[in-house]
Amino acid sequence: MTLTSLHGCPAPAKLNLFLHVIGRRADGYHMLQSVFQLIDHGDTLDFDLREDERIVRLNEVPGVPEEQDLIVRALRTLQAEFERRFNRLPPGIDVRIEKRLPMGGGLGGGSSDAATALMAANYLWQAGLTTAELMAIGLPLGADIPFFLFGETAFAQGVGDDLQAVSGPDCWYVVIEPGVPVPTAAIFTAPDLTRNTKPVTVADFLGHKPESKDSGGFGKNDLQDVATRLFPPVAEAVEWLGNHGAARMTGSGACVFSAFSTEQEAEQVLMQVPAKWIAWKARSLTKHPMKSLLQINEL
Template sequence: MYYQFHSVLSPAKLNLGLKVIGKRPDGYHLLKSVFCLIDLYDKIDIQITLNGKVSLIEHQQAWFYQKDLAYKAAILLQEYSGCTKGANIKIKKVIPSGAGMGGGSSNAATVLIILNHLWETGLTTDELLGLGAQLGADVPFFIRGQNALVEGIGEIITPIELPELYFVIIKPDFHAPTKDVFAALELDFEQCNTKNILTTQLISQKENDLEAAVRKIYPQINDIFSELNQYGKAVMTGSGSSIYLSFADKNSAKNVANILSPRYNTFLAASLAVSPVACD
């Protein structure tokens, strides 16, 4: 039997403030951050197969497809549910990799949600969240699919409402591996007084504790910050390497994007209230 492809959009996110508030005995850092969905999407096409095989077709990333989070998500769902069906998965990448914008995590969450429907595996949202947490810290946020205050190692998700915002995003020509960034982090958690920081403070202060580590490892990023700060407060998202400016006015964002785009890999995006594939 021939099954048609189902097309879905997989959104990116930006961190509107990120504070590192502690470190667990197992080495994982505890975070407090506002996650904002944006209308920058990867397109994912999924076709059910009956042979039980999961394949990422037309895969064009630098790594083997078996290491891709979307592939791992499909295999994990298959193993957890005992489903005997397979899937062909095509991902058209728009969200840059290694950018701190959650593209891989979003793809994994999207595959879990859509295959749970197409394979009729019947998992609850809580079960999907549990599987997502096994794949990556940001995956549960994308399964929830709403803007949120995210705490702990990503498992504490509190939905929030955000005003409509427009973003100019610059992706430098280097990746910032998350492991390297956290290894270079220099914070005295006993001296930090950020555990009780309010959501409104995170958004208004626009500070990312990981920025100093990225600046240290990749000093070339300092020139980008200097230029972007002429147009507002430049903020790094996640563990980098993307930097963004936020605006309340769409035309202001467009004007700045037009100025920067000849020299930088530039994206113009708006905030989303809900993901196209939200579970909740």
Template structure:
């Protein structure tokens, strides 16, 4: 179910920053600038961080929550606020607090989602009136995953993940496991064993194939480099087709019924931290703002 986020302080927006899964991830080539061409299916979840935004009239942007190992200037939530502030009247400021639930570097898009929630939330709070297209363009400068969270729809994506077509996916219940390891995205994409030339397919063919045919081209490399990820995938595969999201470290499997998902998550303790989340096609962020 979608979690409700109350607004405890007058003028404060407390908004969800939802997670995503890459239901499939194909690497179809490498561009001259070094980035990889991708095809992926983004599935939004009701599992989320919470972002609190309190307006200030002194023009200051204050980050009230630090992330271990992440300098304030590298925090995507603060960077998003600074980027949007350039479009705001003088004096527009905010205090920003992120209550983290999503693991850093887990492949769930937490940092990108935090940035998108700040862009969408401050646009509303400061009454800037920017469109989702404008906000998504701003967000792309922060990271390729930011636009899908700004637009707030599960989507088929191409390019570096930025060319988006909304889709409706089955809103299954997901068991998501974080095996407790850190996966280097650069390390995965730099591995000589990575599959980089999967033949492109069109969206209709991908959707017609369904979850039983979907795969992540990064999985073989991540399995080899990180045995705990392989163990978590093998555990979930006993019950349903299991997949890696992004470059990991999180893995997932879909189930039609919540009780089954909860039972499998509760028994997953030796494989890492497990959550049960509901898939959704419309972002909880936009639901919270009535959009």
């Protein structure tokens, strides 16, 4: 029996355990290094095949018109690739999304949604594309999409497709949403952005041993100083969470996180977060949950 729907598909958030800007090319593109960590908190998507060939988002997403939605664009791109390969269009898809991740939060919400959509459609359409092929489709749409398709903790370089699996921490995170979206362009165009951090290696990351519990994780987020200067709520969240552990901004902002060894420790801090902020706890993930859901065997 052909499967016609997939409901409750997870689109988890990511954290940048560190984020270094190691240079800038002549064309203005910034060269980055980071480690991406999946966490068990995110959006949820439902997919249903249609009788026609349209891609339709069933519910509104504030601030994101349907035509600009990465989910819709990713599905249409995969649909076109399907037609090229099989000389016919696959059925359309209805998509419903339950948003939990904020826009401009540095958690990769839009990219994660698009990656989940690509995995789900590849499965429903029985298209048979490999993870690498889906990553190639996703990359032009968003630099973080390949990571979510890669689906495990990764040392990242380049434009988002140079990924190497690494062992990440087994821990719990407290994440604060400061309530202000941070436009990525505002950070990367800032004249005071540090762009010459010394490159590191996977071995540097894996060999890092904090001198003390309070010394924080590996490296730093080079975008944080700019974001906290331009957006005071981010600075306030970093300062508050820093009183309870090593706090760091993820991505280009605005969300701020701190790692804890146990769920109990995270819960104790979470209970103290000021009511003006949205905050939550989440555990680190070693694999993207869609991989298990679809029983995908990595090639």
